[in-house]
Amino acid sequence: MMAAPRSLAELYGAVCAERQVKVNPDISRPLEETPETGCGRNFTLKLPGNTRPRQVQRLGDDDVLALCKCLQNSECVTGLDLRYNSITDGGAEHLAELLQEGRSSLRCLDLMFNDIQAAGARVLASSLQGNSSLLSLRLSGNKIGRGGGMEVAGMLQENSTLQELQLADCDLDTVSVMALISALRRNEALRSVDISRPLLFSHQEEWAVHCSAMLAVNSTLVELHLGKMGMTDTGMERLTEGLRRNRGLRYLDLRCNRVTRDGARHLASMLKQNRVLEIVDLSSNRIEDDGAAHLSEAISWPGCSLKELSVCRNSIAAEGLLSLAQAVKANTSLTHIYIWGNYLEEPVCQDFRELISSGRLRQEQTDVTPYEVDGHVFLAEVFQSLRKHVYSTDCDGTDVPAKTDATL
Numbered sequence: 001m002m003a004a005p006r007s008l009a010e011l012y013g014a015v016c017a018e019r020q021v022k023v024n025p026d027i028s029r030p031l032e033e034t035p036e037t038g039c040g041r042n043f044t045l046k047l048p049g050n051t052r053p054r055q056v057q058r059l060g061d062d063d064v065l066a067l068c069k070c071l072q073n074s075e076c077v078t079g080l081d082l083r084y085n086s087i088t089d090g091g092a093e094h095l096a097e098l099l100q101e102g103r104s105s106l107r108c109l110d111l112m113f114n115d116i117q118a119a120g121a122r123v124l125a126s127s128l129q130g131n132s133s134l135l136s137l138r139l140s141g142n143k144i145g146r147g148g149g150m151e152v153a154g155m156l157q158e159n160s161t162l163q164e165l166q167l168a169d170c171d172l173d174t175v176s177v178m179a180l181i182s183a184l185r186r187n188e189a190l191r192s193v194d195i196s197r198p199l200l201f202s203h204q205e206e207w208a209v210h211c212s213a214m215l216a217v218n219s220t221l222v223e224l225h226l227g228k229m230g231m232t233d234t235g236m237e238r239l240t241e242g243l244r245r246n247r248g249l250r251y252l253d254l255r256c257n258r259v260t261r262d263g264a265r266h267l268a269s270m271l272k273q274n275r276v277l278e279i280v281d282l283s284s285n286r287i288e289d290d291g292a293a294h295l296s297e298a299i300s301w302p303g304c305s306l307k308e309l310s311v312c313r314n315s316i317a318a319e320g321l322l323s324l325a326q327a328v329k330a331n332t333s334l335t336h337i338y339i340w341g342n343y344l345e346e347p348v349c350q351d352f353r354e355l356i357s358s359g360r361l362r363q364e365q366t367d368v369t370p371y372e373v374d375g376h377v378f379l380a381e382v383f384q385s386l387r388k389h390v391y392s393t394d395c396d397g398t399d400v401p402a403k404t405d406a407t408l
Helices: 008-019 025-032 061-071 089-101 118-128 145-156 174-183 206-217 233-243 261-271 288-300 318-330 346-357
Strands: 043-046 077-081 108-110 136-138 164-166 192-194 223-225 251-253 279-281 308-310 336-338 368-373 376-381 391-393 399-401
Touching: 008 025, 008 061, 025 043, 025 061, 061 089, 089 118, 118 145, 145 174, 174 206, 206 233, 233 261, 261 288, 288 318, 318 346, 346 368, 346 376
Parallel strands: 043 077, 077 108, 108 136, 136 164, 164 192, 192 223, 223 251, 251 279, 279 308, 308 336
Antiparallel strands: 368 376, 391 399
């Protein structure tokens, strides 16, 4: 009789032989580094399909089947990173069985940019209705569409443990977006949600009305990503109505929308009243000088809680950028500001050089750095930007805010 495998790598080889699945060396190698069950350590198994510079053999559904069989009784693997592979609905079904059986210790499952569609989203959502261990599900980049979005929204009515959900670039439509937002009115577990870049063909921005109503009553959501939603100034006005009453959201991502100076005015008016919101990403909108002036007034307002702001690529010229520089001087709680992609004329360069040289603005907390040529001051780009996330689930330990220079 063959001795029982002692490690996950040995178990993987045995499962592949039993199931007549070809051994994938890009699975077996990481499994060899995985702690044995009972060692008291937690471990995230990282199997992304975009590893560079070495080419990897991307995982398919058969690979996922063998992997799930290995992880059924593993207590040490608490995170599974399967980004950028070739997993389809069949692979999602294997993962759903693993989650549903309750024999997995998974807290984080990252399936971003695979080939999962509505059927795969349905089985995953069904498994999570009774799962009480998974804290983070990342499905961004999978074309689950309306059907998948509705299934996930239904799951959120039952699940009370999931804390992070990423559904960006999933071909969600207006109906599924509104269903997800409506689910957040009752769900008190989720801390971070990303529904960026849906396919919204309606110009009425009904989703913004629903989102505003949700934010008015939800006090547990910390981070909300609404990038590439096609939001206009009207949508911003609706959204800020709920934000005035919100007491929990700290990070609002509004990048790549259609917000202009009027939308910035609505946002600035809300910031004067909201004492919780700390990070706003307005990059790649079109607020121009007037919008920057509105934000500057809000930043300088007594009690403004804003700590980080990105206005990159907003067609802001000298007047608006100089007003922002003065606001940074006036409000010492604002520690991060990102301005690249606007019109950086010399007076702006001089003001930001002064902010950096005086220590008021730390070099690692902005995306520009000053230099001088023939007595003229210029700003060069520094490849730093606003953090993409402030809340994350630590699959190797406890749930913590993402590491940052600013205290959240």
